[in-house]
Amino acid sequence: xxxxxxxxxxxxxxxxxxxxxxxxxxxxxxxxxxxxxxxxxxxxxxxxxxxxxxxxxxxxxxxxxxxxxxxxxxxxxxxxxxxxxxxxxxxxxxxxxxxxxxxxxxxxxxxxxxxxxxxxxxxxxxxxxxxxxxxxxxxxxxxxxxxxxxxxxxxxxxxxxxxxxxxxxxxxxxxxxxxxxxxxxxxxxxxxxxxxxxxxxxxxxxxxxxxxxxxxxxxxxxxxxxxxxxxxxxxxxxxxxxxxxxxxxxxxxxxxxxxxxxxxxxxxxxxxxxxxxxxxxxxxxxxxxxxxxxxxxxxxxxxxxxxxxxxxxxxxxxxxxxxxxxxxxxxxxxxxxxxxxxxxxxxxxxxxxxxxxxxxxxxxxxxxxxxxxxxxxxxxxxxxxxxxxxxxxxxxxxxxxxxxxxxxxxxxxxxxxxxxxxxxxxxxxxxxxxxxxxxxxxxxxxxxxxxxxxxxxxxxxxxxxxxxxxxxxxxxxxxxxxxxxxxxxxxxxxxxxxxxxxxxxxxxxxxxxxxxxxxxxxxxxxxxxxxxxxxxxxxxxxxxxxxxxxxxxxxxxxxxxxxxxxxxxxxxxxxxxxxxxxxxxxxxxxxxxxxxxxxxxxxxxxxxxxxxxxxxxxxxxxxxxxxxxxxxxxxxxxxxxxxxxxxxxxxxxxxxxxxxxxxxxxxxxxxxxxxxxxxxxxxxxxxxxxxxxxxxxxxxxxxxxxxxxxxxxxxxxxxxxxxxx
Numbered sequence: 001x002x003x004x005x006x007x008x009x010x011x012x013x014x015x016x017x018x019x020x021x022x023x024x025x026x027x028x029x030x031x032x033x034x035x036x037x038x039x040x041x042x043x044x045x046x047x048x049x050x051x052x053x054x055x056x057x058x059x060x061x062x063x064x065x066x067x068x069x070x071x072x073x074x075x076x077x078x079x080x081x082x083x084x085x086x087x088x089x090x091x092x093x094x095x096x097x098x099x100x101x102x103x104x105x106x107x108x109x110x111x112x113x114x115x116x117x118x119x120x121x122x123x124x125x126x127x128x129x130x131x132x133x134x135x136x137x138x139x140x141x142x143x144x145x146x147x148x149x150x151x152x153x154x155x156x157x158x159x160x161x162x163x164x165x166x167x168x169x170x171x172x173x174x175x176x177x178x179x180x181x182x183x184x185x186x187x188x189x190x191x192x193x194x195x196x197x198x199x200x201x202x203x204x205x206x207x208x209x210x211x212x213x214x215x216x217x218x219x220x221x222x223x224x225x226x227x228x229x230x231x232x233x234x235x236x237x238x239x240x241x242x243x244x245x246x247x248x249x250x251x252x253x254x255x256x257x258x259x260x261x262x263x264x265x266x267x268x269x270x271x272x273x274x275x276x277x278x279x280x281x282x283x284x285x286x287x288x289x290x291x292x293x294x295x296x297x298x299x300x301x302x303x304x305x306x307x308x309x310x311x312x313x314x315x316x317x318x319x320x321x322x323x324x325x326x327x328x329x330x331x332x333x334x335x336x337x338x339x340x341x342x343x344x345x346x347x348x349x350x351x352x353x354x355x356x357x358x359x360x361x362x363x364x365x366x367x368x369x370x371x372x373x374x375x376x377x378x379x380x381x382x383x384x385x386x387x388x389x390x391x392x393x394x395x396x397x398x399x400x401x402x403x404x405x406x407x408x409x410x411x412x413x414x415x416x417x418x419x420x421x422x423x424x425x426x427x428x429x430x431x432x433x434x435x436x437x438x439x440x441x442x443x444x445x446x447x448x449x450x451x452x453x454x455x456x457x458x459x460x461x462x463x464x465x466x467x468x469x470x471x472x473x474x475x476x477x478x479x480x481x482x483x484x485x486x487x488x489x490x491x492x493x494x495x496x497x498x499x500x501x502x503x504x505x506x507x508x509x510x511x512x513x514x515x516x517x518x519x520x521x522x523x524x525x526x527x528x529x530x531x532x533x534x535x536x537x538x539x540x541x542x543x544x545x546x547x548x549x550x551x552x553x554x555x556x557x558x559x560x561x562x563x564x565x566x567x568x569x570x571x572x573x574x575x576x577x578x579x580x581x582x583x584x585x586x587x588x589x590x591x592x593x594x595x596x597x598x599x600x601x602x603x604x605x606x607x608x609x610x611x612x613x614x615x616x617x618x619x620x621x622x623x624x625x626x627x628x629x630x631x632x633x634x635x636x637x638x639x640x641x642x643x644x645x646x647x648x649x650x651x652x653x654x655x656x657x658x659x660x661x662x663x664x665x666x667x668x669x670x671x672x673x674x675x676x677x678x679x680x681x682x683x684x685x686x687x688x689x690x691x692x693x694x695x696x697x698x699x700x701x702x703x704x705x706x707x708x709x710x711x712x713x714x715x716x717x718x719x720x721x722x723x724x725x
């Protein structure tokens with residue numbers, strides 16, 4: 001199966017890798033001669049050379065490195081251990097500690113062996129799965145399936161392997177059969193209630209539904225085999241080279257030419273679809289990011305961490321299972337022309353399954369920009385600014401960007417005499433470093449914002465040059481586990497200056513590295529092999545002005561608030577071989593020192609959170625979600641499977657009150673935006689929906705509470721009054 005490891009490890013930021021002027025490399029003049037015209041060998045040489053010479057923290061290609069490549073590569077080829085036999089693994093074992101030597105000598109014998117064996121094993125199983133799915137399954141048994149594939153052995157022989165396939169296929173058919181049976185029961189119930197219908201509804205039998213389920217699972221596997229037949233050896237060498245690159249860090253990877261094109265398209269945001277970024281996780285297609293303004297983001301039902309199981313087009317009767325499908329093929333099914341409808345069958349992070357209907361569209365550019373709102377509490381006005389990303393015009397930074405928009409919105413909110421400001425960075429995956437630095441300069445006087453260290457040890461302190469502070473009053477920054485990169489830089493700087501109170505998850509994402517694309521073709525001499533692709537490689541590391549890295553640890557909130565991601569793996573620390581946290585000398589800076597009761601405010605806020613029944617329920621929900629995700633054994637009998645689903649649904653029902661929460665706050669646009677509503681009714685509806693959601697937001701409610709509690713010292717209060725006058 002085609003597996004893009006770089007996509008599996010892909011980070012949730014979408015611009016930073018292209019934006020940093022400080023990420024320059026001086027390339028060697030070395031040129032590689034293709035020699036014997038074996039492209040696989042040349043690619044191996046190119047990738048090894050660039051990794052060893054340009055990575056921020058090069059790894060020694062020793063026996064440990066070799067073992068790591070070996071284990072991860074086999075896992076990427078056969079994650080569910082359903083193709084290779086133990087005899088194959090025993091044959092491969094002799095290479096386990098030799099891969100480093102093979103890489104150094106540009107030898108691809110191990111790759112060739114595994115490639116040829118994989119093709120043979122895949123071919124062997126083509127007839128087997130058809131035979132298994134040709135016969136009905138018995139769902140009255142007490143069988144179970146263990147999905148802890150990492151700790152399972154490969155099959156000792158072909159009979160054991162066939163048994164593994166039978167269980168996995170039975171599990172897929174059972175889940176599909178259960179869904180079909182549930183749909184059929186709903187249709188029958190609806191038909192009974194429809195007294196006007198003269199036609200009697202004829203329900204399908206369990207035998208018919210089970211046959212339909214087997215047909216659906218077979219179609220998915222048929223697609224997998226069709227895709228596999230279209231793959232070339234170049235597609236498979238990409239898997240191997242990415243495994244090698246991923247041993248340096250999760251964000252370093254080899255991009256074959258088509259993959260780089262796909263990355264560039266994703267960066268442009270020009271494709272029509274549902275506005276979600278996806279990744280392959282073993283056999284599943286998982287949602288990793290929702291693009292602000294896209295259909296999925298606007299609808300609000302699809303969440304980060306959800307698994308898409310089936311895709312149904314509006315002109316087709318049956319949904320197509322995408323479990324086990326290549327990511328590129330699954331994306332083709334999910335994408336489509338603007339205005340067309342697609343229905344996704346989704347398994348949410350809590351284990352419940354539901355259908356989500358979306359109308360495909362282009363991402364609405366206006367919704368990717370920051371926006372603001374006003375609210376009032378106890379006679380005081382407060383401003384809220386939602387910043388989805390640190391955007392800018394790649395052609396001309398002086399055109400519209402996040403920093404210029406931030407200044408504009410702050411000025412408009414100040415005209416309404418706000419007493420405090422919330423900057424919402426939740427789900428903000430990053431973007432332009434320059435805009436993050438410029439925005440930081442709107443809240444503190446001229447000084448350092450972030451430090452950068454290069455692979456050669458050289459350090460650089462990046463400062464903002466603003467002498468004019470745009471907002472000098474109480475400030476809160478909201479974050480969560482998906483706040484990454486530039487978001488972490490801004491939040492960390494405001495925390496280090498003690499300028500803002502950071503409220504949110506225990507820590508942010510923890511991505512403190514910078515990547516750069518390197519074109520492999522520049523190292524080629526007399527190249528007649530075609531495009532060799534690119535490497536995305538880590539070249540720098542970020543550090544806070546207090547000296548600590550944002551890598552792994554991210555930013556720890558001043559006030560920790562639980563959410564649904566509190567106990568599941570979503571951060572940098574949960575990826576394989578991330579670069580380590582470390583620290584350097586702190587920069588010279590002076591804390592803001594404008595609050596007279598900062599410590600008391602933090603203590604009071606944390607006490608509110610810890611004693612809140614709502615946040616206790618959210619924490620219990622997060623623990624339950626973790627428990628469901630950790631489950632590795634499932635029944636293969638219908639009654640027990642149905643009981644498990646019912647138990648999950650009942651438990652999920654207990655947590656629905658979280659969604660029903662309403663605060664006492666109401667929100668509205670500032671007068672300048674309200675003027676636009678008469679001419680732009682669409683904008684008015686979008687803002688109405690957003691304001692309604694803000695009124696349900698318990699995290700924002702606590703942010704407003706903190707703004708109410710924060711007291712400026714006498715000198716700062718005097719400056720605020722003078723500024724207003």
